[in-house]
Amino acid sequence: MADSQFDLIVIGGGPGGYVAAIRASQLGMKTAVVEREHLGGICLNWGCIPTKALLRTSDIYHLFQRAEEFGLKAEKVSFDIEAIVKRSRKVAGRLSGGVGGLLKKNKVTVIDGEAKLEKGSKAPKVVVKGKDGKSATYEAKHVILATGARARTIPAAGLEPDGKTIWTYKEAMVPEAMPASILVIGSGAIGMEFASFYSTLGAKVTVVEMVDRILPAEDEEISQFAKKSFEKQGLKIITKAQVEKLETGKAGAKATIKVDGKSEVIEVEKVILAIGITGNVENLGLEALGVKIERGHVVTDGYGATGVSGLYAIGDVTGAPWLAHKASHEGVICVEKIAGLDVHPMDKSNIPGCTYCHPQIASVGLTEAKAKEAGHEVRVGRFPFVGNGKAIALGEDQGLIKTVFDKKTGELLGAHMIGAEVTELIQGYVVARQLETTEAELMHTIFAHPTLSEMMHESVLDAYGRALHY
Amino acid sequence: MTVEVLMPALSPTMEEGTLSRWLVKEGDEVKSGDVIAEIETDKATMEVEAVDEGRVGKILVEEGSEGVKVNAVIAVLLEEGEDESALKDAGKAKKESKSSDEPSESKKNGKDDGDDSDADEDADSAGKSTSGRSSKDAGKGKDPKRSSSKSDGSRLKASPLAKRMAQLEGLDLSDLEGSGPNGRIVKRDVEAALKGGAPKAAAKDAAPETKAAPAKSEPGKISVASLNLEEGTYEVVPLDGMRKTIARRMTASFRDVPHFPLNIDLELDALLKLRSELNAKAPEGVKVSVNDMLIRACALALTSVPESNASYTDEGLVLHKHADVAVAVAIDGGLITPVIKKAETKGLAKIASEMKDLAARARERKLKPEEFQGGTFSISNLGMMGIKSFASIINEPQGMILSIGAGEKRPVVKNDALAIATVMTVTLTCDHRVVDGAVGAKFLAALKPLVEDPVTMLL
Numbered sequence: 055m056a057d058s059q060f061d062l063i064v065i066g067g068g069p070g071g072y073v074a075a076i077r078a079s080q081l082g083m084k085t086a087v088v089e090r091e092h093l094g095g096i097c098l099n100w101g102c103i104p105t106k107a108l109l110r111t112s113d114i115y116h117l118f119q120r121a122e123e124f125g126l127k128a129e130k131v132s133f134d135i136e137a138i139v140k141r142s143r144k145v146a147g148r149l150s151g152g153v154g155g156l157l158k159k160n161k162v163t164v165i166d167g168e169a170k171l172e173k174g175s176k177a178p179k180v181v182v183k184g185k186d187g188k189s190a191t192y193e194a195k196h197v198i199l200a201t202g203a204r205a206r207t208i209p210a211a212g213l214e215p216d217g218k219t220i221w222t223y224k225e226a227m228v229p230e231a232m233p234a235s236i237l238v239i240g241s242g243a244i245g246m247e248f249a250s251f252y253s254t255l256g257a258k259v260t261v262v263e264m265v266d267r268i269l270p271a272e273d274e275e276i277s278q279f280a281k282k283s284f285e286k287q288g289l290k291i292i293t294k295a296q297v298e299k300l301e302t303g304k305a306g307a308k309a310t311i312k313v314d315g316k317s318e319v320i321e322v323e324k325v326i327l328a329i330g331i332t333g334n335v336e337n338l339g340l341e342a343l344g345v346k347i348e349r350g351h352v353v354t355d356g357y358g359a360t361g362v363s364g365l366y367a368i369g370d371v372t373g374a375p376w377l378a379h380k381a382s383h384e385g386v387i388c389v390e391k392i393a394g395l396d397v398h399p400m401d402k403s404n405i406p407g408c409t410y411c412h413p414q415i416a417s418v419g420l421t422e423a424k425a426k427e428a429g430h431e432v433r434v435g436r437f438p439f440v441g442n443g444k445a446i447a448l449g450e451d452q453g454l455i456k457t458v459f460d461k462k463t464g465e466l467l468g469a470h471m472i473g474a475e476v477t478e479l480i481q482g483y484v485v486a487r488q489l490e491t492t493e494a495e496l497m498h499t500i501f502a503h504p505t506l507s508e509m510m511h512e513s514v515l516d517a518y519g520r521a522l523h524y
Numbered sequence: 525m526t527v528e529v530l531m532p533a534l535s536p537t538m539e540e541g542t543l544s545r546w547l548v549k550e551g552d553e554v555k556s557g558d559v560i561a562e563i564e565t566d567k568a569t570m571e572v573e574a575v576d577e578g579r580v581g582k583i584l585v586e587e588g589s590e591g592v593k594v595n596a597v598i599a600v601l602l603e604e605g606e607d608e609s610a611l612k613d614a615g616k617a618k619k620e621s622k623s624s625d626e627p628s629e630s631k632k633n634g635k636d637d638g639d640d641s642d643a644d645e646d647a648d649s650a651g652k653s654t655s656g657r658s659s660k661d662a663g664k665g666k667d668p669k670r671s672s673s674k675s676d677g678s679r680l681k682a683s684p685l686a687k688r689m690a691q692l693e694g695l696d697l698s699d700l701e702g703s704g705p706n707g708r709i710v711k712r713d714v715e716a717a718l719k720g721g722a723p724k725a726a727a728k729d730a731a732p733e734t735k736a737a738p739a740k741s742e743p744g745k746i747s748v749a750s751l752n753l754e755e756g757t758y759e760v761v762p763l764d765g766m767r768k769t770i771a772r773r774m775t776a777s778f779r780d781v782p783h784f785p786l787n788i789d790l791e792l793d794a795l796l797k798l799r800s801e802l803n804a805k806a807p808e809g810v811k812v813s814v815n816d817m818l819i820r821a822c823a824l825a826l827t828s829v830p831e832s833n834a835s836y837t838d839e840g841l842v843l844h845k846h847a848d849v850a851v852a853v854a855i856d857g858g859l860i861t862p863v864i865k866k867a868e869t870k871g872l873a874k875i876a877s878e879m880k881d882l883a884a885r886a887r888e889r890k891l892k893p894e895e896f897q898g899g900t901f902s903i904s905n906l907g908m909m910g911i912k913s914f915a916s917i918i919n920e921p922q923g924m925i926l927s928i929g930a931g932e933k934r935p936v937v938k939n940d941a942l943a944i945a946t947v948m949t950v951t952l953t954c955d956h957r958v959v960d961g962a963v964g965a966k967f968l969a970a971l972k973p974l975v976e977d978p979v980t981m982l983l
């Protein structure tokens with residue numbers, strides 16, 4: 055006997071799950087969310103938000119160090135790592151509480167506990183084991199899995215956190231003391247954000263990356279630009295490097311790295327593993343239901359359907375890109391499809407990606423190389439921050455905005471940016487892509503002066519040989 | 525109010541084009557959708573459809589005019605009840621539209637007018653076509669391609685990218701139903717339509733009337749529904765400009781021209797031998813093909829039988845003074861016929877190099893209209909594809925087309941004994957209105973010795 059009956063049960067209260075639940079409720083479905091740990095998921099508690107809080111501190115600290123440049127005097131500037139972490143946790147706590155409020159307001163039932171699935175008739179049954187150890191069974195017409203993901207580890211190579219010396223993002227977010235040296239393994243967004251944070255606060259940071267460039271998902275030119283900026287800041291970057299062995303001792307860790315066939319030993323105080331993400335697909339009873347899982351992620355169609363009647367999956371558990379806004383949007387699409395609304399699968403090339411290191415990096419759509427691979431004849435525009443008045447006034451004259459257009463149709467295939475505030479700028483291009491503007495509309499758009507966004511205009515003009523200020 | 529017909533932009537980079545043909549005369553009544561003229565650009569030939577009903581009051585741009593600016597007024601339609609006096613305003617309207625069409629904006633923005641680097645050129649034209657388009661949008665549905673309004677007059681909701689793609693591919697957006705918010709036509713709809721994924725609108729319209737479809741469809745138009753096919757068993761490739769032109773011209777020719785074929789066999793051994801000798805001694809980069817030699821031989825035969833180098837008109841037979849030989853070149857999605865002009869005056873090396881250049885640019889669709897228009901005679905060669913003989917359809921207004929089959933070793937009778945020779949069958953299709961059987965035969969009789977004793981063509 056089921057304890058309760060719902061139209062929709064969402065498993066996981068992250069940005070995928072709670073947004074899906076709110077949308078379902080708006081559409082009149084009786085909805086519940088099951089969450090075992092913290093509403094808001096990784097994003098609010100251990101991901102997007104607390105890291106942004108930390109990076110805000112390191113950005114301000116960085117500016118303090120440049121005070122003189124701006125005519126200010128700031129003497130004996132120092133920091134308190136405990137207070138930095140405390141602020142970050144407070145920010146996370148405040149938002150997590152906010153999600154609880156939102157769900158309540160939208161009449162979504164929150165069920166505390168760990169969920170598991172069992173065979174049901176129309177949709178799988180949801181069995182929730184509460185904190186008190188007691189189980190209850192719930193039935194719903196539809197069940198959405200939004201269980202998220204966690205840091206990938208490779209125990210065989212010693213790439214496994216021990217919580218003390220070898221960290222994942224979780225430990226890296228709450229350091230007890232400031233380490234003198236850190237090795238970051240993996241140069242994706244998470245790795246580079248921590249590298250940037252710790253380096254700015256004075257740690258000696260080394261980043262190792264397996265492929266030939268950092269931030270491998272970004273446009274090659276942006277990767278190169280980022281590498282130069284980081285190296286100027288004192289980061290050490292080793293590409294085409296494979297960590298062969300990772301040993302821990304009293305003083306820290308010893309990493310054996312193979313570069314160009316030669317082995318090299320790096321000794322550091324702490325190691326941060328940022329070698330990828332793997333979906334939370336275990337202990338859910340998915341195998342018994344016949345859910346298809348590939349490389350640690352649930353396989354779905356464009357609307358989140360898993361192929362098992364009444365069971366859907368969204369967010370990090372379904373694979374790349376592992377981004378909160380992707381999770382939320384998939385949630386909305388999935389629920390609207392269930393409700394019978396006229397929806398389309400997400401166009402992944404319209405998902406912006408942002409990295410909040412210093413300098414910031416943001417992009418949407420195809421890189422120049424990918425565009426050419428896909429058979430497009432391209433027109434490329436570039437505009438450097440040194441040509442922009444606002445950037446110079448801000449003291450942020452290092453950066454680049456690159457745009458890639460289809461030569462024939464004028465479609466904005468991709469935009470790639472590095473520099474101050476680009477994570478806020480990218481949305482202009484995302485809207486342009488979603489509305490399917492061509493170069494013509496972008497050229498005729500009026501950009502406010504003086505703003506960094508003017509560079510977005512100039513980059514477009516440059517693609518057609520018409521840049522005005524460079 | 526008179527209705528102006530404007531020169532359409534067939535692509536975003538198009539600034540001007542050739543008005544190649546009028547399909548209506550002053551005084552003709554036209555309905556919305558009637559094809560009234562043909563426009564050519566470097567890329568394609570397209571049809572201009574009337575958007576409004578009316579009578580052709582005045583044709584302002586003569587057919588054959590090159591360099592007609594996009595958005596120039598090319599004709600004026602008179603609406604019901606209007607007479608020629610209404611035309612007085614037309615000239616004025618023309619001037620006005622000219623000045624408003626003149627995109628001073630792009631001039632201002634162009635960094636350097638003198639600089640005609642690739643990027644600048646395109647940038648300028650991009651600017652022009654945008655302003656051109658917007659002024660057309662304001663032109664109350666006068667855009668002959670109807671890209672901004674539905675046929676029922678309501679505004680067409682489509683993304684700029686969808687409009688651009690439709691324009692490039694010659695797709696009429698008003699036939700599509702958009703899948704975007706509020707029915708907005710977006711990229712995926714255009715892509716689906718181009719792939720033949722049955723534009724939703726068409727499918728919807730056709731579905732409930734499958735049986736009645738043939739009756740409903742416009743006279744002379746063949747609808748997909750009329751094929752009575754099972755859904756899902758086919759796909760529809762949209763007609764591009766080239767396909768439409770081929771379909772229309774070939775149908776008209778086959779229907780209106782009294783065709784007849786004449787064929788003869790030509791021995792090729794001497795020609796092949798001469799060709800290898802020539803190529804062995806030719807300067808670097810020159811390579812004469814069998815086809816080049818046939819072009820020259822035909823040109824000489826045409827000059828020696830002037831009555832065969834002719835076109836039919838109701839006013840009289842047109843005898844051409846030069847042999848402009850058009851050569852059919854198969855390209856992706858169709859074929860095109862670049863012309864070797866005054867071929868009788870050109871040596872083999874010259875013909876070979878011109879042909880090489882024309883064929884290469886034809887494949888890239890980069891021929892200028894004057895390079896593939898005209899021609900007094902055509903050659904179509906399918907020999908390299910192993911075709912033994914075939915009879916081509918006349919390329920109007922030419923009087924003859926020669927179809928060339930494969931050269932192959934065949935038994936022949938020489939001096940009453942069997943021998944082996946390399947032989948090729950050629951078929952001459954003639955327009956009986958201008959080339960009678962005997963005239964065609966005379967042409968072939970002139971051609972034969974030139975091919976079989978090819979030294980004569982070097983004279």
Ligand SMILES: Cc1cc2nc3c(=O)[nH]c(=O)nc-3n(C[C@H](O)[C@H](O)[C@H](O)COP(=O)(O)OP(=O)(O)OC[C@H]3O[C@@H](n4cnc5c(N)ncnc54)[C@H](O)[C@@H]3O)c2cc1C
Nearest residue numbers: 066068069070090095096097101169202369370376377378
């Ligand atoms: C350090 C870091 C920084 C990041 N920065 C950004 C960023 O700047 N921008 C960005 O877009 N993304 C960022 N991300 C990624 C982002 O956090 C994720 O993409 C996002 O959280 C995915 O949302 P989700 O709802 O799919 O899963 P999650 O947020 O992981 O939520 C899943 C929830 O399900 C719960 N759960 C799991 N299993 C069960 C079960 N059996 N029963 C009940 N509950 C269960 C979990 O407790 C969790 O709360 C970052 C990630 C990390 C680690």
